[in-house]
Amino acid sequence: GNSVTQMEGPVTLSEEAFLTINCTYTATGYPSLFWYVQYPGEGLQLLLKATKADDKGSNKGFEATYRKETTSFHLEKGSVQVSDSAVYFCALSRNAGNMLTFGGGTRLMVKP
Amino acid sequence: EAGVAQSPRYKIIEKRQSVAFWCNPISGHATLYWYQQILGQGPKLLIQFQNNGVVDDSQLPKDRFSAERLKGVDSTLKIQPAKLEDSAVYLCASSFFDRGSNEQFFGPGTRLTVL
Numbered sequence A: 001g002n003s004v005t006q007m008e009g010p011v012t013l014s015e016e017a018f019l020t021i022n023c024t025y026t027a028t029g030y031p032s033l034f035w036y037v038q039y040p041g042e043g044l045q046l047l048l049k050a051t052k053a054d055d056k057g058s059n060k061g062f063e064a065t066y067r068k069e070t071t072s073f074h075l076e077k078g079s080v081q082v083s084d085s086a087v088y089f090c091a092l093s094r095n096a097g098n099m100l101t102f103g104g105g106t107r108l109m110v111k112p
Numbered sequence B: 001e002a003g004v005a006q007s008p009r010y011k012i013i014e015k016r017q018s019v020a021f022w023c024n025p026i027s028g029h030a031t032l033y034w035y036q037q038i039l040g041q042g043p044k045l046l047i048q049f050q051n052n053g054v055v056d057d058s059q060l061p062k063d064r065f066s067a068e069r070l071k072g073v074d075s076t077l078k079i080q081p082a083k084l085e086d087s088a089v090y091l092c093a094s095s096f097f098d099r100g101s102n103e104q105f106f107g108p109g110t111r112l113t114v115l
Helices: none
Strands: A003-006 A011-014 A019-021 A023-026 A032-038 A044-050 A056-059 A062-065 A075-077 A086-093 A100-102 A106-111 B005-007 B010-013 B019-024 B031-037 B044-050 B053-056 B065-068 B075-079 B088-095 B110-114
Touching (some): A003 A086, A003 A100, A011 A019, A023 A032, A023 A086, A032 A062, A044 A062, A100 B044, B005 B088, B019 B088, B031 B075, B044 B065
Parallel strands (some): B010 B110
Antiparallel strands (some): A003 A023, A019 A075, A032 A044, A032 A086, A044 A056, A056 A062, A062 A075, A086 A100, A086 A106, B031 B088, B065 B075
């Protein structure tokens, strides 16, 4: 079956540090890949997505590249801010209209 | 554009009691999902509707959980009777079924505590 594995947190960084959150997946075929973010007290929001191999999703300074050869979709940001503190979820979907399979989430804490 | 609405936001019940959650998806979204998010874990799909038909309910504990989507718009999720392990956040999501887009929009969730 489909599964997503992401690095456990919490990840604690100082402001302006470089961020990487690792995500690997197992799926048949060619799934779409997503990063969702959950800010404190808020619902899940789509951060970025990629629908085919070698696609790069980007938003708000975050990037992730769909690597089929390594079945990975690592999230990166060059300079984090305190406001980036949240829980980040990697997820995959087999097809349009299909359910999302989520990883366990990684809590990011950014200190001033 | 209004987002996905859910109510109540919080609910505390005793074990063996019943509880119901309500979801109103984004207007025009044919697909509706209910996810269960246990503390410290990622959301897990319980049931998926396409209009008012069930697409996937393979992970729904049918002995105690039920869901319906009458008229293909609003949906309710019910737990009867609740167990301690049902304590979680119940998320509703919707999407506009389109082969070119599979973005799901999530509501704020209902946090259920079973004592």
